[in-house]
Amino acid sequence: MKRGRKMLAKAIEKIQELTNAQENCKVEECNIFGERYIHQGERLTRFTVPEIEPVQVKSLTALKEMIKNFIENDSTAINVHLPVIITARGNNIRVYTSIDNTYGRQLIFEANPIVPKAILNRFIPAEQMIINVNTCFVQDKNTDNFIQSISKLYKVSKVEAVDNGIGAQLKVTEGVNTNEAVTINPIVALTPIGTYPEINQIRRKFNLRVSHDGEVALMVCDEGIFERKVQDGLKDYFKFALDKEIERKDVILAL
Numbered sequence: 001m002k003r004g005r006k007m008l009a010k011a012i013e014k015i016q017e018l019t020n021a022q023e024n025c026k027v028e029e030c031n032i033f034g035e036r037y038i039h040q041g042e043r044l045t046r047f048t049v050p051e052i053e054p055v056q057v058k059s060l061t062a063l064k065e066m067i068k069n070f071i072e073n074d075s076t077a078i079n080v081h082l083p084v085i086i087t088a089r090g091n092n093i094r095v096y097t098s099i100d101n102t103y104g105r106q107l108i109f110e111a112n113p114i115v116p117k118a119i120l121n122r123f124i125p126a127e128q129m130i131i132n133v134n135t136c137f138v139q140d141k142n143t144d145n146f147i148q149s150i151s152k153l154y155k156v157s158k159v160e161a162v163d164n165g166i167g168a169q170l171k172v173t174e175g176v177n178t179n180e181a182v183t184i185n186p187i188v189a190l191t192p193i194g195t196y197p198e199i200n201q202i203r204r205k206f207n208l209r210v211s212h213d214g215e216v217a218l219m220v221c222d223e224g225i226f227e228r229k230v231q232d233g234l235k236d237y238f239k240f241a242l243d244k245e246i247e248r249k250d251v252i253l254a255l
Contacts, residue, residue, distance in 0.1 A: 138191040199233035
């Protein structure tokens, strides 16, 4: 008798488990505060638009063509809202769609330029600095003057410096016999290859420092100004390259 009751209790328990499992598998759509949700068991999932895989590009020319193609073809095919919004933080450009019917924006394009890696904010031998300036900076009169000013530090065993904030007087000792006074400017203006080739490279100010053993460093002293000038250059480029799209309000420059 007891055995029969146990078997009956287990059967009832199994039926309840199957009923709960069936209830958890049930899927229904519901509306909460004007938003569409999928209700399944204890889970409530909001409807969202399928994500678009963002395209990575390396030039402004490629980005311009991608944006034009998206507006003319892709936006209609996948029913994505216009206008597209172009934002930038320094060289990093991101292009987003407008808000869709699920109150979300989608990243569709991202651009970063290919630029040489200049050595900044750390001390390196003068020989390495000359190579650094020759390969990573625009070659002009300023770079020539800069290289000449540090060429005396090419092979030194000792440097004594007196820096008054306007100019640094260096007493360079090469080997054991050579003593020469060299004057360098603590602030130098150079043009690194630091942004997209489609816009003008930006001349920057650096603080030139020299260690006691003749190593030199270019310390960045215009970080915020450089970022702003890059954005100004990008804005001018897109105003010309996407003039018709901007006029039709298919593109918004958030720069």
